[in-house]
Amino acid sequence: MKKVTFYVIEGKSFAFYGGIIVSVFFILLGLFAAYNMEHHGHIITGMNNQIVWGIPHVFAIFLILAASGVLNVASISSVFRKIFYNPLARLSALLAITLLIGGLSVLVLDLGRPDRLVVAMTSYNFKSIFAWNIILYNGFLLICVVYLWFMMQRSMQRYYPTAGLIAFTWRLILTTGTGSIFGFLVAKEAYQTAIMAPLFIALSLSLGLAIFLLVLLIDYWETHCSLGDGILTRPKKLLGVFIVGVFYFVLVYHLTHLYFTGRHGIEYFVLAGGGVYTVLFWAGYVFLGTILPLLLLYHDRFTNNRISIAVAALLTIVGGISLLYVIIIGGQAYPIDIFPGKEIIDYGAMHSSTMYSYTPSIWEIMLGVSGIAIASFLTVVAVRILPFIPRSLSDTDLDETFKH
DSSP: OOOOOEEOOOOOSHHHHHHHHHHHHHHHHHHHHHHHHHHHOGGGSSOOSSOOSOHHHHHHHHHHHHHHHHTHHHHHHHTSOOGGGGGGHHHHHHHHHHHHHHHHHHHHHTTSOGGGHHHHHHSOOTTOHHHHHHHHHHHHHHHHHHHHHHHHOGGGGGGHHHHHHHHHHHHHHHHHHHHHHHHTOTTOTTSOOTTHHHHHHHHHHHHHHHHHHHHHHHHHHHHOOOBOSHHHHHHHHHHHHHHHHHHHHHHHHHHHHHHSGGGHHHHHIIIIIOTHHHHIIIIIIIIIIIIHHHHHHHSTTTTTOHHHHHHHHHHHHHHHHHHHHIIIIIHHHSOOOSSTTOOOSOOOSSOOSSOOOOOOOHHHHHHHHHHHHHHHHHHHHHHHHSOOEESOBOGGGSOHHHHO
């Protein structure tokens, strides 16, 4: 493969300044929402004593999973030695850093008392998966920074494969830890299953690659640089494989629940009688997030169209968020069966036999969207300061082995 040169974008276009302005606007809205939630308490949100993880957690976990998955592009280059992905590795590592910062920012601001984070970072309970995740998230940021440094500094290139292997391994552990947050919660029937870890790993791969393809297409549309069809072929096909992988683990997850008689209630709730959660599962995840993207990626009529690729990536993200909403919030909305097989005369205010209600407030939505805005702002600023973008990825600039 010919030598690929990287450049710093000029940042003089309307799209560049428009992206900065929009990102800053939503960041300010998120800070305003966080201030109001801290000042008035979580009573102004849609969360309650039963549903303690709302839409901000959906956005936060979406960004954390995407951060882990987007690094897969760089991992394929350094760990699996596929030179096809070499020109894309820098942008991959950058997005991993910015997406994780965006996700963690939402988590911190949603605590209600962000200053309590100091307690969580200094007093560890190693029996808690949450304590382990603090170590995993901070370690991932540090490893990605070092990985990116080795990638960009010529004198450190000999350590690049080793750094890539460490980043790849840490990424898998991090995503396993995030999935285990739910897999280890025995009180919720929708959780409490080991399949959560591989499901979250597969979901991170699909979300990360979808975001990467969108950013790549937007960057080359905004800068008017050459982007050949050859560079899009493999990631496009790989995205389809990841989408099928997520669907497989979702199928296993539900078949496992259907196998156990005690889980039939939660399965009926999600698949048939859960209202908005059922709609999000079938329409949001299965149709919009799985069937349509696969059709756009593999059907001969759409497969060579860049708009179709962008729409497929966007629908993959929509489907992933829908699935996370069903898992995270739907899992809490289903009533807890405190005494299986027993009839309880008076549940009281804390325990209801009917579905718990939850409607996201505007404050939660503003805070969640601000995480995406933070990641977008940091990415735009970074590509303006340092050379992350290949100058040209046209087919004519790449040799035959690269294209095929």
